[in-house]
Amino acid sequence: MLKVGIVQHSFLEDVDTNRASNLTAIENLASEGAKLIVLSELHDSLYFCQTENVANFRYAEEIPSEFTEFYSQAAADNNVVLVTSMFERRAAGLYHNTALVFDTDGRLCGKYRKMHIPDDPGFYEKFYFTPGDIGFLPIETSLGKLGVLVCWDQWYPEAARLMALRGAEMLIYPTAIGWNPDDTDAERKRQRDAWITIQRSHAVANGVPVISVNRNGFEEDPSGQTSGIDFWGSSFVAGPQGEILYMAPENASAEVCVDVPLQHSENVRQWWPFLRDRRIDAYDDLTARYLD
C-alpha cells in the first residue's frame, strides 16, 4: 500500500498565503503517514487564466527560484515525495505550465511541461503557456515512476498510454477545472461526470492507479465578461480497474490520506492483458490530425 496525500484547496490572491496554507496541509498529511503528496494545478495563485493580461506574467517563476526552494524544503522537512505545479518562466516571452516533483531529500526529481494546452472562454491558457516540449516522460522517484500530467492532458488517452508504455506506475493529474455558474445543473453534472469518467478510463486502459487533484471554490472573472468559475473539487483516487478509492467533496477543501494498492496493478494486468493485444501494426494514423 502507498499512502497518498491529496490537497484540495481554494486559493486567494496572495501567493505567500497560499504557500503557507499548502505547507500546513503537507505537514498535516505527512504526520498522518502520507508518503506521496499531490497538490492541485497552479496552487500558488488564483487561476489567472480567466483573462489574457500581461500583468499576470508576474506570477511566473524560474527553475530554480523561491518556488523550488520552498517546495523542495517542504518535501525534505516532511520526508515525502511532493508533486507541485508552477507557472514556469523559461525565458523572456517563453512560459510553461509545469509540474515539478521533489523527492524525500528535497531533490528535484524531474519536471513535466503540460503538453495539451486548452483555450476557451475563462481558460485562456494558450496566451500564457507554450505547449511542453519534453514529451510524456514519467518522473523517477524513490517511490517509483510517476506519470505526472496536467489538467487538459486528462482528456487525452494518448498521453496516459505513452506514460504507461514508459513504465509509469501511476498517473497523477494536478488540475484546475470548474463550471461556468451560468450552466444548468444537468450540464454541470454531464461535465463533471465526463471528467471523472475519462480519467477513470485511463486507469482501466492501462491498469494503473489514477490520482487527480483539483481546486475548489469560486473565483470571479476580473474582466467581468463571464460569471467566473466555480471550481468543482471532486479530487479523486482510482485503482487500476478504475474503481473509485476516494472522492473529495465538490464544494469544500479536503486534505486526505488514501491507501493505494500498487500490487493490484500486477494482478489486473494479468487478468485483463490489454497491453498484450495492442494492434501496434495498425496504429500509425494516430499521428494524423484527421483522416479525410
Add this chain to the structure above:
Amino acid sequence: MLKVGIVQHSFLEDVDTNRASNLTAIENLASEGAKLIVLSELHDSLYFCQTENVANFRYAEEIPSEFTEFYSQAAADNNVVLVTSMFERRAAGLYHNTALVFDTDGRLCGKYRKMHIPDDPGFYEKFYFTPGDIGFLPIETSLGKLGVLVCWDQWYPEAARLMALRGAEMLIYPTAIGWNPDDTDAERKRQRDAWITIQRSHAVANGVPVISVNRNGFEEDPSGQTSGIDFWGSSFVAGPQGEILYMAPENASAEVCVDVPLQHSENVRQWWPFLRDRRIDAYDDLTARYLD
C-alpha cells in the same frame, strides 16, 4: 434525433431459433420507429469460445451465405440499417470475428473484422479468430458513417480514436462479456463498472455517441473446467459527453428504442475541442509495444 434499436438477448444452442428470435426483435423495433438496429456479438449461437474445440468451426459461415441472406432480408424488409456479428469463414483454416452492416435496401455496406482478440480462461478467442486485417475503417451507410468495433476492441482508446479521426459519427460495439460466477460481488461490480467507464470515455474523448450491445443470461462451460459465464447484459447508449441515455438490465433481455441526439456532437466538439489540441508531433511512440 436518430432512433436506435438495441437487441439484448440470451441465446440457445440452435442457430435457427436464435435467428428467429433476432428477427422478431428487429421487426418489433422497426415497428416502433427504429432506423438503426444493433445486435450483440455472435448473436446466432452460444458463446462457443468457452472451450477450444474444432467442432465449433461448424458455426462459421462465408460472405455471402445463409447468414448474409437472412440479415440482408431482415434489413430490407424492415427498412433499417442493421449491425450484425458473425463467425466468418474466410478460407480453410482462416476465420474472423466479423461485424457486417446492411443498409435499408439490404445491401451489405461493409464489414469490420475484430482487430483486438482476447484470450483468457473462458474466452479462448485466439484459437478461433485471426485478428482483423482491414483496420479501423468506419462503414458508410444511409445513416452516416458508423464506427463499428467488436467487444475486446472496447478496451482500446486507439481503436475508438482512429474511427473518430476517419469520420465515424458514432461508435458501435456488439459484445459478449460476462462474469465468472465464482467472482465476488465486489469484483463483479469493478469489472462491469470498468467496462461501462472505458466505453463512455470513448464518447468523451471523441465527442460521439457510443452504442454497446451485450448478451445476457448464463452459459455453461461445456468442458466443465470453469463455472461458465454469467453474461452481464447492461447494453447501453451514451451521448457525446459520455452521458448515459439508456442502460439495459443485467439479468434480463431487452429490446429498446433509444433516441440519440446526433447534432449534440457538433456542439460538444466546439465546447471541448479535444481534436484541436492533440499533440500529434509527440504521439509517434504509440506504435511501440513497450518503451523500456
